[in-house]
Structure formats: C-alpha cells, structure tokens
Amino acid sequence: MRRRSEPLLLTLRCGEQRVELAPAVGGAIARFYAQHGLQQYDWMRPASMAALLAYNPEAMASFPLLPFCNRLRDGSATFQGRTLKLAPNVGGARHPLHGTGWQQAWTVSAAGPASAHLALVDAGGTWPYRFRASQQFELDADGLTLSMQIDNLDSVPMPVGCGQHPYFPRRPGTRVRATLQQMWETDAERLPTTLSRPALIAQLARSHPLAGLVLDNNFTGWGHSAHIEWPSHASTPGASLTLRAASPLDFLVLYVPDQKDYFCVEPVSNCTDWLNVRNHTLAQTGGAVLAPGASYRCQVRYDVAFDAARVATEPRERPRADTGTGKAMGATY
Numbered sequence: 625m626r627r628r629s630e631p632l633l634l635t636l637r638c639g640e641q642r643v644e645l646a647p648a649v650g651g652a653i654a655r656f657y658a659q660h661g662l663q664q665y666d667w668m669r670p671a672s673m674a675a676l677l678a679y680n681p682e683a684m685a686s687f688p689l690l691p692f693c694n695r696l697r698d699g700s701a702t703f704q705g706r707t708l709k710l711a712p713n714v715g716g717a718r719h720p721l722h723g724t725g726w727q728q729a730w731t732v733s734a735a736g737p738a739s740a741h742l743a744l745v746d747a748g749g750t751w752p753y754r755f756r757a758s759q760q761f762e763l764d765a766d767g768l769t770l771s772m773q774i775d776n777l778d779s780v781p782m783p784v785g786c787g788q789h790p791y792f793p794r795r796p797g798t799r800v801r802a803t804l805q806q807m808w809e810t811d812a813e814r815l816p817t818t819l820s821r822p823a824l825i826a827q828l829a830r831s832h833p834l835a836g837l838v839l840d841n842n843f844t845g846w847g848h849s850a851h852i853e854w855p856s857h858a859s860t861p862g863a864s865l866t867l868r869a870a871s872p873l874d875f876l877v878l879y880v881p882d883q884k885d886y887f888c889v890e891p892v893s894n895c896t897d898w899l900n901v902r903n904h905t906l907a908q909t910g911g912a913v914l915a916p917g918a919s920y921r922c923q924v925r926y927d928v929a930f931d932a933a934r935v936a937t938e939p940r941e942r943p944r945a946d947t948g949t950g951k952a953m954g955a956t957y
Contacts, residue, residue, distance in 0.1 A: 638738040639765035641648055646671070650681035650729035651688055651759055653790075660861070662932065663953055667865055667928050669791040669886040676747070682714075684792035687726040690757055691746075692911070693787045694842065694877065694896035695719040696768045697815055700857040706901070708752060719897075721812065724751045729853040737798050738763040745777075748837050748902060751755035755780035767865075767927040773869050774921075783899060784914040787873060787892030792865070794834060794880075794887050795840045797855040801831040802876060805845025806908070808895055814840055816896050819908060832848070834887060839880040846953065850889050862931035867891065869924050875910050895918055 633654060636643040644655040655670040657664050666684035675683030699720045710720045713727060725744055730899035734741040740761045748754040754777040762769040776782050792798075804825050808816040824832070825843075831853065849868050856862035869891040877890035894910035895901065901909045914920050 628804045630848045634735060634740055634764045636733060636735075636738050636740060636761060637764045641763055641765060641767070643742055643761060643763050643768060643921055645742070645761065646684060647732050647742050648729040649676065649679050649684060649687075650726035650728065650742060652681050652684035652726070653686040655685050656926070658928065658930075663859075663861075665861070665863060665930075666793055666865075667926065669793055676912060681726045684791075686788055688757070688759060688772060689787040689789055689890070689892060689944075690725040690753055690772065690785070691751055691753070692723045692783070692842075692898075693783040693875075693890075693894050694898075695721040695752040695813075697897045697900050701783075703899060704781060706752075706780075710750060715752070721814070723785075725757055726789070733758075737878045748778065750818060753780070753784065754778045755784075764931075767925065769923065771923045771926050772921065773823040773919055774914065776916050779911050779916055781915050783893065783911060784920050785894035785898065785911050786920065787875075787877075787890055788924050789888060789890050790867075790926075791886045791888055793854070793896060794854060795854045795860070795884050796857055797853075798834045798887070799852065799853045800808065800828060800834065800878070800887075800889065801853075802828050802878075802889075803845075803847030804828060804843040804876060808841065808842045808844070809894070810841060814896070814899060816842065819844065819904075837880045838882045839878050841878060842892070843876045844874070844895070846874055846891070848873070850891075852889065856931060862899065864928045864929050867924065869922065872910070872912060872920070873922050873924065874907070891922075893922060 634645040640658045642657050646654040655669045657666045665759045671684045681687045699710045713720045730742040730744045733743045742759045744757045746755050758773045760771040806819045807819050807908040808820050852865045856865045872893040873891040875892045879888035898909045898911040
C-alpha cells in the first residue's frame with residue numbers, strides 16, 4: 625500500500641453522524657459512528673490506529689470491492705478468448721480476492737462538510753484492464769449513501785463486478801434479517817460448488833440471531849435489504865442499521881467467523897469465482913461485461929437509528945474540544 629503525504633483521515637459530519645475515510649488505505653471507511661449524547665456508538669467495526677498506520681485495509685470498517693468481488697480460483701479465468709492470470713494478493717491464500725481497488729491508494733477529488741469524492745485510476749497492472757473508479761460518500765442525519773462507478777479505459781471489453789465489504793460489531797444479541805433465494809455451498813477453500821436452499825434462508829427472513837452461527841457464503845436472489853439489530857446492553861442503547869441497495873448488487877455475502885467480535889454483510893454484484901462457474905444462469909452468478917468507454921454503477925445506503933425510548937432519556941453532549949484524530953492524522957471539513 626503506497627503511503628501518501630495527504631492527511632490519513634478525512635472526517636465527514638452531519639448531525640450526530642460521523643464518517644472517517646482513509647483514502648490512502650484502499651479508499652476505505654475507517655469509522656462510521658454516531659456522537660450520541662455523551663457516547664460514541666459505532667455502526668461499523670472501527671479501525672484501530674495501529675491498523676491505520678500499517679495501511680491495512682482488511683482492518684478497516686469497510687472497503688470497496690472492484691473490479692470484481694470475492695475469490696477467483698487460482699487467479700485464473702478465460703474471458704472472451706483471453707487468459708487472465710492474477711497473483712495471490714493476501715498472505716497465506718492462493719486465490720486472489722476482493723479485486724484490486726482495496727489495495728491501492730485513492731485520491732480525494734472533492735470534499736465538503738458531509739460529502740467526499742474519492743478517485744482511482746488503474747493503469748492495468750494486477751488487473752489486466754485499464755479502468756477508473758470513484759466513490760461518492762454522502763452523509764446525512766439518518767445515515768450514509770455510498771455510490772460507486774467503474775469506467776472501462778481499455779480498448780477491449782472487460783469483465784466487471786463491484787460491491788462493499790463492511791464489518792459490523794458483533795454485540796450480544798445481534799440479529800440479522802434478509803430475504804434470500806439460494807445459498808452457494810462451498811468447498812474447503814470457500815469456493816462455490818452447488819446451490820442449495822437450507823433452513824437458514826427461512827430463518828434469516830424472520831430475523832436470525834448470530835449467536836452460534838458460523839458462516840462464509842454467497843447468497844443469490846437477495847431482496848436488496850438487510851436489517852441488523854443490536855439490543856440495548858448495560859449503558860449501550862438499542863440500535864439498528866438497514867443496508868439497502870439495488871441492481872446490480874443482487875447478491876449478499878454473509879461472513880460470520882467463529883469467536884470474532886465482528887461479522888460482515890456484503891452487498892455484491894457477482895458470486896465467488898463467477899468467471900469460472902459453468903452451467904448456471906446470470907441470476908445465479910452475476911457479473912457483467914463492460915464495453916470500452918462504458919461505465920458500471922452501484923449504490924449502497926446505510927440507514928441507522930437508535931431505539932426511540934432510549935433516545936428520549938439520553939443525556940445530551942456538552943460543548944467540548946474535538947475528539948477526532950488530530951491535525952497530524954486527519955482533516956475535518
């Protein structure tokens with residue numbers, strides 16, 4: 625990850641909501657939280673200062689997935705007669721994953737008090753096609769809207785996919801609700817094998833607790849909405865986050881690792897290893913072909929809320945000095 629001379633963090637504010645962006649760390653969100661009364665409440669797992677200084681995108685709150693999502697078996701595929709070969713990009717894993725944008729530094733092309741535009745130009749190194757990508761962040765009192773675009777700068781069509789990889793806090797009693805059609809079963813290397821409809825799909829439609837759940841699967845037929853509930857606990861208020869998207873983000877990845885304090889709900893446009901999955905429909909694999917000069921767009925919305933009863937009694941914030949990362953680390957607009 626290339627170091628940059630610009631501030632490491634860019635902070636957006638609107639009402640109680642705060643977003644800290646780390647453009648040089650894969651164009652990632654480092655933190656998304658609410659300054660709620662005297663408390664700070666994290667909507668996504670916050671990045672530590674050590675992770676920021678190490679330029680580690682996997683330890684951020686969320687990072688972009690482009691120009692493809694998930695894993696590509698052995699980094700190999702054939703597309704329109706051309707053989708693609710990508711090197712592993714994560715230590716200990718032989719299958720490259722998450723695309724290339726998350727491991728590059730992005731630039732800030734515009735920023736305001738509650739919005740920012742990040743840009744990336746890939747000259748066709750790791751990914752053998754030239755493309756330009758952008759992320760537009762719009763923060764408001766109710767949440768965050770993130771719009772992404774990929775432009776094909778090459779002279780030939782390129783395969784394309786996009787999405788986001790948010791990490792959410794796994795608090796006691798956390799529940800997830802989502803409407804899904806089928807689940808991709810996987811082999812020992814978490815690559816897709818067959819489609820199934822396990823009982824979990826019906827359970828998720830009603831809202832399912834994360835306790836005891838271990839999962840890393842891609843789901844088809846996503847209803848474009850996922851709802852996360854965090855019950856109140858001790859001095860922490862009850863809260864919820866609703867993730868919404870539209871086509872081409874028709875797939876959802878649920879990653880619930882064992883014995884971790886986070887989980888992921890990832891809106892994506894293609895299933896894992898989609899370029900190598902045969903004998904399935906486009907609705908089951910996703911992905912697209914982007915013509916030279918054409919653009920591919922997707923959008924994610926995060927709506928956040930606290931339980932109304934708790935908000936009414938929460939003490940309000942007293943005037944105080946800014947508690948952000950400081951001039952050396954961040955820029956606030």
